Amino acid sequence: MSFDQLSSLEAGQRRDGNSGGFSDDPDFQRLSQQLNSKLFKLQSNISSLGRDISRLGTSKDNARVRERVHELLEESRDMFKEVGEGVKKVQAWEDVTPTQRYTQQKLFREFQSSFSEFQSLQRQALEKQKASVSAARAAAEDPEGAAHGHSESLEQQQQQELSRLAVQDEVDFQEALIIEREEEIRNIEQGVGDLNVLFTQVAEMVGQQGEQLDTIADNVENVRVDTRGADYELRSAARYQKNARSKACCLLLVLAVILTIVLLAIFLG
Incomplete structure (x- = not known):
């Protein structure tokens, strides 16, 4: 489905x-x-x-x-x-x-x-x-x-100190x-x-949610199959009832003929 x-x-x-x-x-x-x-x-x-x-x-x-x-x-x-x-x-x-x-x-x-x-x-x-x-x-x-190496003057020492501070x-x-x-x-x-x-x-x-959807689909498919089976059974039952009614009608007709013959025999006798 x-x-x-x-x-x-x-x-x-x-x-x-x-x-x-x-x-x-x-x-x-x-x-x-x-x-x-x-x-x-x-x-x-x-x-x-x-x-x-x-x-x-x-x-x-x-x-x-x-x-x-x-x-x-x-x-x-x-x-x-x-x-x-x-x-x-x-x-x-x-x-x-x-x-x-x-x-x-x-x-x-x-x-x-x-x-x-x-x-x-x-x-x-x-x-x-x-x-x-x-x-x-x-x-x-x-x-x-x-x-790099030792300083030789105060000016160089100051420059190196400033450089060290900058690096730090x-x-x-x-x-x-x-x-x-x-x-x-x-x-x-x-x-x-x-x-x-x-x-x-x-x-x-x-x-x-997907699993639930699959489960619903399976259930729907099962219902569809069951419905087909039920429809087949109903059709079979309807045919059986139709045949049963036909047989009952024939039987009633035969009984009516027999009853008529019996009654005629009684009256004519």
Whole structure:
């Protein structure tokens, strides 16, 4: 049985179970519209995030770009959690109409597509942050500007001291940069893990819905087979009753003839 046939049957059952026709649940529609709006916003975030991540590690890399990446990652993670919970609620909706069933599937497909794209961007950001930390560590370990040999004059000593201080400032800056980016790496890794758990939960619910749909289809097919069997039995019973009535009529006719003969014999005798 096709999905369209199954949906038609389900719709018919709901119409029979509920007086009158049916209409989509306003709460379901409202939730679906909210999720669609958030998914649209997420797509916009993903586009911006992709552009900014592509600049990391290039000549266009700067503090503002990294700040935007951080903000977009945080905002998008929170939105994905909200959308994921909403999709779970939509998937768990009871007594859905065929239109609502289509909406359930459409929302999950869009959520899945956006989620995969976002997770890919998070992994790219993670790789670039790790590469940046490695480069910062290498810079911190290079004593650029350390003194070379003994100073022969006070002026030279002062210049070397200023150079040493400048190098120390650079080392401190690199260490602070390393700490900041390592924290961002931990945040990204945590975000990837949390969203993977959420997506797994949503996917499991969708899988269960599919299994339920298969079970309904099997039940409908069994009902169809049973109905055919019952129809065959009813036709057989109808033929049997027809034959029985024909035989009864013949028997009554024979009895009537015999009774007539008997009566005539009595009267004539």
